[in-house]
Amino acid sequence: xxxxxxxxxxxxxxMSAASKAKRDDPDLEVVAFERGEWVSYAACGMPYYVKGExxxxxxxxxxxxxSFRQDRDVDLRTGHEVVAIDPERQVVTVVADGEQFExxxxxxxxxxxxxxxxxxxxxxxxxxxFTIHDxxxxxxxxxxxxxTGPETAAIxxxxxxxxxxxxxxxxxxxxxxxxxxxxxxLQPFGESVATVVEEHLEERRVTLHLDTPVEGFAGDxxxxxxxxxxxxxxxxxxxxxxxxxxxxxxxxxxGAGIELGDTGAIATDEYGRTNVEHVYAAGDCAExxxxxxxxxDYVPLxxxxxxxxxxxxxxxxGNPTPVGGIAGTAIVKAFDLGAARTGVLDEAAAREAGFxxxxxEITAPTRAHYYPGAEQLTVALVADRASGRVxxxxxxxxxxxxxxxxxxxxxxxxMTVADLERLDLAYAPPFSPVWDPVATxxxxxxxxxxx
Ligand SMILES: Cc1cc2nc3c(=O)[nH]c(=O)nc-3n(C[C@H](O)[C@H](O)[C@H](O)COP(=O)(O)OP(=O)(O)OC[C@H]3O[C@@H](n4cnc5c(N)ncnc54)[C@H](O)[C@@H]3O)c2cc1C
Numbered sequence: 001x002x003x004x005x006x007x008x009x010x011x012x013x014x015m016s017a018a019s020k021a022k023r024d025d026p027d028l029e030v031v032a033f034e035r036g037e038w039v040s041y042a043a044c045g046m047p048y049y050v051k052g053e054x055x056x057x058x059x060x061x062x063x064x065x066x067s068f069r070q071d072r073d074v075d076l077r078t079g080h081e082v083v084a085i086d087p088e089r090q091v092v093t094v095v096a097d098g099e100q101f102e103x104x105x106x107x108x109x110x111x112x113x114x115x116x117x118x119x120x121x122x123x124x125x126x127x128x129x130f131t132i133h134d135x136x137x138x139x140x141x142x143x144x145x146x147x148t149g150p151e152t153a154a155i156x157x158x159x160x161x162x163x164x165x166x167x168x169x170x171x172x173x174x175x176x177x178x179x180x181x182x183x184x185x186l187q188p189f190g191e192s193v194a195t196v197v198e199e200h201l202e203e204r205r206v207t208l209h210l211d212t213p214v215e216g217f218a219g220d221x222x223x224x225x226x227x228x229x230x231x232x233x234x235x236x237x238x239x240x241x242x243x244x245x246x247x248x249x250x251x252x253x254x255g256a257g258i259e260l261g262d263t264g265a266i267a268t269d270e271y272g273r274t275n276v277e278h279v280y281a282a283g284d285c286a287e288x289x290x291x292x293x294x295x296x297d298y299v300p301l302x303x304x305x306x307x308x309x310x311x312x313x314x315x316x317x318g319n320p321t322p323v324g325g326i327a328g329t330a331i332v333k334a335f336d337l338g339a340a341r342t343g344v345l346d347e348a349a350a351r352e353a354g355f356x357x358x359x360x361e362i363t364a365p366t367r368a369h370y371y372p373g374a375e376q377l378t379v380a381l382v383a384d385r386a387s388g389r390v391x392x393x394x395x396x397x398x399x400x401x402x403x404x405x406x407x408x409x410x411x412x413x414x415m416t417v418a419d420l421e422r423l424d425l426a427y428a429p430p431f432s433p434v435w436d437p438v439a440t441x442x443x444x445x446x447x448x449x450x451x
Contacts, residue, residue, distance in 0.1 A: 002027040005316050006092060006105035008082045008252065010034025011041060012305035013283025014111035015063065018074045020313025028317060030074045031103060033094055035081035038135045039065050044302055046138035047161070050145070051168035057139055085110075085256035087276045107278050107316040110253050110266065111309060114246035114284035114300050121156075121242070122216030128225035129217055129240045132161060141241065150174060150238030154228045156214050158185030160332040161243035163197070166206050167335050169239070176206045177235055179228065181213040188330070190345040192361050192380045193396040197334050204335045209235070246300055248285040261287045263298035272312045272323040280315075282308035282323065291325035291412050292343045292391050293353040299328045329408040331401055338401025342408040343392030345382055355384040355391055360445045364437040366400040368429035375399045379441040381407070381417070388416040388449055393441070406438045417445045 005021050007014045010032055018032045032039075038061065045060040054060065068076040077096065084093040091102045116131035118124060128150070130141045144150075153169040155162045158180030170176045178185070178201065184194035185201070185208070198208055209230075217240055218227045227234040248265040259275040261267035266281035268274055270289065274281050283305030290297035308323035315321050331340035344350045350357035359382040367374035377397035383390050393407035410420050421442035427434050435443065 002029055003106040004029040004031065004104060005107045005109070006103055007032040007109045007111060008092065009111035009113055009283070009285075010036075010039035010076065010078065011043070011111070011113060011283070012302055013113075013309035014109060015040045015068065015074075016306045016309030017109050017111065017282065017313040017316075018068070018076070019063075019072055020310045021316050022072055022074050024314060024319065025317035026073070031105075032068070032074055032076045033080040033082050033092075033103075034076070034078045036134065036136075037078050039063075039068065039076065039078060041135050042302075043134070046132055046135070047164035047168045049138055050132075050142050050165065051171045057135055057142075060135070082252060085252060085258075085279070087256055087258075087279060090278060105278070108280065109309070109312055109316075110258070110274070110279065110281040110285060111283045111305070112249040112252055112285045114248050116242070117245045117247050119242070119244055121214060122229070123219060123225065124217070124242070126217055126219040126225040127223055128238060129242065131242050132165060133246065141239070144239060145169070145172060145174075148238070152177070152236050152238050154179060154235065154237035154240045156228070156240065156242045157244040158182070158187075158210075159243060159245065160186065160330065162241070163201070163332055163334045165241045165243060166201065167204075167333070169241075170204060170206060170335075174239070177209060177228070177237065178206055179209045179212050179214050181211070183211050185210070186332070186339060188328070188345075189332075189339055189341045189396075190380060190394045192378060193339045193341065193394045196378060196396045197337060197339055200335060200337050246284065248298065248300070250285055253281065253285070261296045261298075263287055263296060265298045267296065268323070270322045271315050271320055272308050280312045282312055288323065288326045291327050295353070297326060297328065299326055299330075301330060325412070327408050327411045329404060331404060336398050337396060338399070339394070339396040340401040340404035341392070341394040342404050343382070343390070343411045345380070345392040345394055350382065350384075350391060356386055357382050357391065358385045358445065358448055359383070360441060360448055362437065362441045362444055364435075364440045365433055366397065366437065367431065368433050371429040377401075377403070377437045379403075379437050381438075381441040381445050383417045383445055383449060385449060388418060390415055390417055390420055390442075393438075395437070400437065403436065403438050406436075417442050417449060421446050
């Protein structure tokens with residue numbers, strides 16, 4: 001009899017692993033358990049569904065359950081929740097339709113993802129108060145907006161999901177208020193990005209309430225939200241979206257003696273292996289190694305999940321493949337702006353990681369100065385003074401934010417500022433000035449490092 005690979009969680013990490021393992025070893029029995037009904041869905045597209053740019057939620061599904069079963073020969077079971085892992089006996093306990101059974105395995109992947117953080121706000125259970133972490137929540141927000149025709153919206157949390165939802169609801173004609181308890185939105189992107197984004201949000205009539213902790217929500221007699229309550233006042237809101245972060249779903253793993261790291265996510269090695277033999281973890285429930293600091297880190301994003309799942313799919317078929325490190329590279333659209341970040345930007349975090357950070361911020365055109373349509377791109381670049389190594393960057397502008405990938409590549413390669421300055425980057429007037437904004441930032445930072 002062939003071996004069995006069991007996957008817990010039917011989205012990015014889990015289904016990447018299941019598909020890859022089955023493709024590479026058709027004799028492997030691959031069983032994937034998903035407690036919900038949606039699998040292989042692009043959560044990243046949900047704000048654009050609420051906005052009305054994507055017609056149907058099912059457009060966000062990459063591969064349907066039927067296709068996994070018929071075309072890929074993966075034994076995918078939706079509506080099946082894994083409730084326990086027994087590493088000694090190498091079985092998982094599964095509950096479906098009120099029945100319980102055990103599934104043996106030779107290899108197991110925990111790909112249970114993350115859940116939205118629910119702060120201790122009063123009134124979270126009012127109608128019209130939502131988080132947006134899964135497809136059902138996206139459907140619920142969409143339907144609530146369509147059916148009740150709200151005029152004002154409150155977004156709680158100025159992270160990337162909050163910003164995307166602010167754009168989505170503003171596009172539907174709502175008067176949007178965004179509440180953030182920190183002094184700036186997009187905290188991991190650094191202050192230079194945040195201030196540009198904040199100005200733009202206000203231009204687009206999003207009312208910002210920065211440095212403003214929310215206490216909860218007040219409702220009418222029918223139990224529908226009507227206001228966000230602050231320390232000494234209340235702001236009217238007909239619909240509320242809470243997006244204050246996620247926490248890894250680790251209870252199942254913890255219950256089986258699988259170790260967590262300092263970040264609270266599942267600790268893994270470079271192959272995605274946990275401390276328990278035959279058990280792997282990947283995606284939003286797991287840590288990954290930061291290529292800049294060399295330390296375990298937790299940055300729950302889609303490519304990390306897909307990549308790690310695929311690598312583990314290869315590893316379990318006898319082709320050991322590293323899951324790859326992360327640089328915390330992220331990009332977000334805020335109305336007409338793109339903002340992106342990679343690596344270590346924060347001075348205190350850089351010092352804690354043993355670096356002596358030196359940084360520059362430049363603003364340069366995205367195309368040749370004479371070519372129509374050029375926009376300004378602000379690039380902040382950070383390096384370590386002693387080694388000259390590039391350790392982080394952010395960019396913000398109306399076009400060209402994907403240029404962050406040049407710096408992300410430099411981080412993965414351990415390049416110095418001088419290396420980055422000397423890269424042979426593509427140039428033609430419609431695409432870039434002769435010196436791309438990233439190269440210009442490197443040139444200016446080189447000068448600063450020389451002094
Ligand atoms: C609104 C929104 C926008 C986003 N935008 C971006 C973006 O632009 N770029 C980006 O990189 N990332 C984005 N992300 C993050 C990205 O969606 C996640 O990083 C990615 O989905 C992680 O995949 P995963 O497979 O690890 O976890 P998940 O997608 O969370 O999937 C885990 C699955 O496991 C199932 N499960 C959990 N426990 C069990 C159990 N015990 N038994 C059975 N099944 C179980 C869950 O039901 C779930 O379907 C966004 C997320 C959201 C919510």
